[in-house]
Amino acid sequence: MIDLIKTRRSIRSYRDTEVGDDDLREIIEAGMYAPSAGNEQAWQFIVLKGEILKRYLALNGNVPQSAPTGILVCADRNAEKYKGMNTSYLDCAAATQNMLLAAHAKGLGAIWTAVFDGPKKEVIRLLNLPPGIDPFCFVPVGTYDKTAQEAPRRFDEAKIHRNGW
Ligand SMILES: Cc1cc2nc3c(=O)[nH]c(=O)nc-3n(C[C@H](O)[C@H](O)[C@H](O)COP(=O)(O)O)c2cc1C
Numbered sequence: 001m002i003d004l005i006k007t008r009r010s011i012r013s014y015r016d017t018e019v020g021d022d023d024l025r026e027i028i029e030a031g032m033y034a035p036s037a038g039n040e041q042a043w044q045f046i047v048l049k050g051e052i053l054k055r056y057l058a059l060n061g062n063v064p065q066s067a068p069t070g071i072l073v074c075a076d077r078n079a080e081k082y083k084g085m086n087t088s089y090l091d092c093a094a095a096t097q098n099m100l101l102a103a104h105a106k107g108l109g110a111i112w113t114a115v116f117d118g119p120k121k122e123v124i125r126l127l128n129l130p131p132g133i134d135p136f137c138f139v140p141v142g143t144y145d146k147t148a149q150e151a152p153r154r155f156d157e158a159k160i161h162r163n164g165w
Contacts, residue, residue: 004105009151011109012064014142018049019069023106027141028071030102031095042079042088043095044133046072055126059119060138064111067140071099072115072123078132092136099139109144112137 028045036042048056048070056072057065073096075088096112103110115123115135123135 004101007150008100008104009148010111011140011142011144011148012111014064014066014068014109014140014144016066017068017143019108019141019143021047023108024069024071024141027099027102027106027108027110031073031099034091034094034098036091036094037085037087038081040079040081040087040091042076042081042091043136044074044076046074046127048072048138052126056123056138059122059126060113060115062116063113063138064140066142068142070138070140072127072138073099073136074129075134075136076132077134088134089136096137096139103139103141108141109148110139110141112139114138 024047028047031043031045032041049068053067053070056070057063057067063070073092075092077088080086080088100110100112115138120135123129124133127135129135
């Protein structure tokens with residue numbers, strides 16, 4: 001597990017091969033096993049492929065344009081148990097990290113990409129999202145040509161504090 005965490009990288013270049021539904025389902029399932037506030041599971045997942053994916057990519061230049069498949073993780077504001085704490089976004093962040101690790105465990109590439117405020121309204125319109133469903137991040141998933149480079153050493157003792165700052 002620790003090795004999986006340390007070798008995961010953001011993948012920005014993909015082969016032109018869609019990921020199968022079984023793999024996508026398992027990746028989403030991993031997301032659904034993430035912790036969530038009060039076990040509210042305030043997330044929704046939208047699989048994008050083909051023409052709709054192309055239209056999504058055209059709206060979001062921050063996403064690798066070669067992505068053959070992807071999953072839009074949406075915060076379900078209606079499912080939040082603790083009003084005013086924006087917990088749906090925290091739930092989605094936890095789910096997203098699980099999904100990135102699950103994709104990596106399958107030997108697939110993935111990356112967390114932001115949904116910026118600018119194109120958000122158009123994304124909501126494109127995908128017919130109902131009120132309270134807020135696009136949180138988009139996770140392209142696909143095969144990549146070569147294994148990504150190892151991350152430079154990230155452990156930083158200076159960021160660990162014991163019994164106070
Ligand atoms: C909240 C968040 C938003 C991100 N948004 C983007 C994005 O829009 N486009 C992108 O190419 N990478 C995005 N990334 C990926 C980061 O750039 C990447 O995780 C970081 O550079 C570290 O590299 P690594 O994931 O390979 O360890 C995002 C990551 C996070 C956590």
